[in-house]
Amino acid sequence: MGGYTLIENASLLKRNTLRVDARAKLLAEVRDASKLPELLDFPAIRTSRLLVLGEGSNILFTGNLDGTVLAMETRGVLVEQEGDLTRIAVAAGERWDDFVRWTLGQGFAGLENLILIPGTVGAAPIQNIGAYGTEVAEFIESVEAWDRIERRVVTLDRSACAFGYRDSLFKHEPDRFIVTAVRFALPRQHVLRMDYTGIREELERMGVSHPAPFHVAEAVVHLRTRKLPDPAVIGNAGSFFKNPIVDAAVGEALKHERPELVAWAGKDGRWKLSAAWLIETAGFKGMREGDVGISNRHALVLVNHGKASGEELWAFAQRVIEGVHARFGVKLEPEPVVIGTS
Template sequence: MAVERVDMGGYTLIENAPLLTRNTLRVNARAKLLAEVRDASKLPELLDFPALRTGQLLVLGEGSNILLTGDIDGTVLAMETRGVHVEQDGEIARIAVAAGERWDDFVRWTLGQGFAGLENLILIPGTVGAAPIQNIGAYGTEVAEFIESVEAWDRIERRVVTLDRTACAFAYRDSLFKHEPDRFIVTAVRFALPRQHALRMDYAGIREELERIGVSNPAPFHVAEAVVHLRTRKLPDPAVIGNAGSFFKNPIVDAAQGETLKRAFPELVAWPGKDTRWKLSAAWLIETAGFKGMRKGDAGISNRHALVLVNHGKASGQELWAFAQHVIEGVHARFGVQLEPEPMVIGPR
């Protein structure tokens, strides 16, 4: 099928656009229209097109947190804006970052500037604009802690709005933006990053990795280095095999269910919370249920990490979702625990 491109100044429109290289699970889907936005001020003009006013609109970053189960019979909007603006306020830097900046590039930049806080979130794929939507987290840190506000285009009020941390309603892998996906288009994120911050090293082997690389007095960049080593060893590279990182959320259960499971399965990996609820390790549940390394056709679970759904070659989105459902059903049958996908599943189920 022919692909038509039209440069509109500030954004480019592409008809019948292939999305294979725009999602890290490497699903071979297409979009009826793709809009690549380089200038956020052009959003009102772009969104006034009749096809965008009434049709489906999917905002896409690097596609590292989605599973496409079919073609998009509407518009995919890719924010490709760039820019980082810093305001120093004593020991706190307030940094406004355009939505299209790559997350990992930004984290590495903050470390190079001597800012702390984001070191545990290094090597997470995606864009800055996607970070607050998912409230990305890793190795004991969530991005919400360091977000001061989010700037977005409000499609209902048709204006730019600034939402502070409270208004963003951040929760575990959740936010206002996930609950109102058709309303807000994130255009920039404002961070408040300190120069001094207590390092988080008690999660998933960070201290052991620091010891392994010979660091006894760690700084933020040392913690980042340890996390890079851990992630590289444990998680498959999307450039090598299609995946969207952790596909399943760690389930939250009440204390009674957590204690019952712990009695039945003493090796259960779980973290009792402050509010009497327990967070269970989805990776442990999946591996114990026998799914780590399993595959059906080109869809499967990584043999390196049980949380990671992988595309070994040409699995369709429907095939990947069917395999994920197989895992969810198997874990529920074994443990009575319902797993949920972490990425957004877009299309028919």
Template sequence: MGGYTLIENASLANRNTLRVDARATLLAEIRDATKLPELLDFPAVRNGRLLVLGEGSNVLFTEDFEGTVLAMATRGVQVESDGDSARIAVAAGERWDDFVRWTLGQGFAGLENLILIPGTVGAAPIQNIGAYGCEVAEFVESVEAWDTRARCVVKLDQATCAFAYRDSLFKREPGRYIITAVRFRLPRSRALRTDYAGIEEQLARMGVDHPAPFHVAEAVVHLRTSKLPDPAVIGNAGSFFKNPIVNAALAAQLKQDHPELPAWPQPDGSVKLSAAWLIETAGFKGVREGDAGISNRHALVLVNHGKASGPQLWALAQRVIVGVHAVFGVQLEPEPLVIGAR
């Protein structure tokens, strides 16, 4: 069939970075976004559950998916330059890290702190991906999507996307929008964000006194590879837990009891805490139950040492959540989508 392929009873083991051996009733891989309406009108697709999957770097399957998994495999980048900046439209199926490296090669600034994040461009706005003090929302001009409710293509501007910390309209209305392209506005020059999580120290180690965006990207690559396990080597979904945001009173009490706790005041008066510190201090860094574990390199990362099942990985994640709450009174939340969680 032109523009897409369909596979029944498909394995998803190679389509999620935690390497969970789940299956889907139907796997649809789409290469032409204009074929989406035709694909979605198939009775087997139209009458069942639908899950859109990029590289599977932000999902944990705790059971088989009874429905259609839609994998976006669209490609393409279009640039409209207007001097000091450019509007760049990118197909949803493009790899995020490849796109970031392309922008740096073209002399654009802004995405350097977000290098080496796994996943696709289409998935980036859903989670409002962020790292090292930056979030993708700052650079998203608009998102093109198929609205499954209105059954038409819609263009949603940045405000309509309702971005927040690891959140967006797309997470709040799951299943409604299938992102087909993202339009970014990137400058040629901007103030670099180097004041977060060791970037300045890494630049100093590199001997860089006057950094350009590609220097910051190189520093972030050094930091990420030194702390985070490679999904190609050991199954993981990157940071599994969100940094919790608590009220000022609880944060003040925790800082009084634990002065070394990293904390970042937010504009609304709340305070973001380091989930990694909480997990490590509660004693979970490096913990292993069978093949399910918490990385000994970074306490935020849930890892599959071999053949851990989805339920085994989720059970360990829940144990961490309960343990951190018991010690600190702080409720952690998973960052990935957990399929089948009750």
């Protein structure tokens, strides 16, 4: 069919980085965003659950999906120059890491700290992906999406996207918008973010005294590859747990009790706690039961050592959440979307 392909009883094993062997009743691979209205009018799709899936790097299936998985596989990058600022419209199906490397090669700044994050460009605003002191929302000018309620293409500016920590409008209305493109505003010159733990030390190790964006990107690549297991080698979804945000009183009490607590004071007076520190201190780093465990390289990473089911992975994650809460009184939340739980 022109612009899309439909596959019945489709395996999702290679479409999620946790390597869960789940299946979807129907898989729709979309190569032309203009065909979405036609595709979504199919009775089998219109009357069942619809899940938009990128590279599956931010999802945990705890069972099969009795509905349709829609995979945006559109491609394209459009550049518009305006003074020192460049606007870049990118199709949702482009790979995020490929796009970041392209921007660096073109001499743009801003996204260097977000290199090596798996997933697609269309998924980036949904999660408001972030790493090493940078969030993608800072450089998004607008998001183009198909509005399933109004049945039209809409353009949502940054404020309308309601970005927050690992959060956005798209998370709060998951059944409404299908992201088709993202417009970025990138400068040629940008103050480099090098204060996040390890970046300056890595630059020194590299012998770089006057860093450019591509140097920071290289430092982040070194840090990520040392800390985070490669999904191509062992099933994982990167950081599985969010850093919890607590009121100042809670943070201060914990810091008083545990001076070694890793935490950061936010601009709003609240504290962001290191979920990795909480998990490791609670004794879960490197723990394994069967094919499920927490990486011995990074306490935030839930791993599938072999053929663990989604149910087994989620049960182990719940055990970590409960263990941290019992130890510190702080409730962790998962970063990935968990499909199949109430």
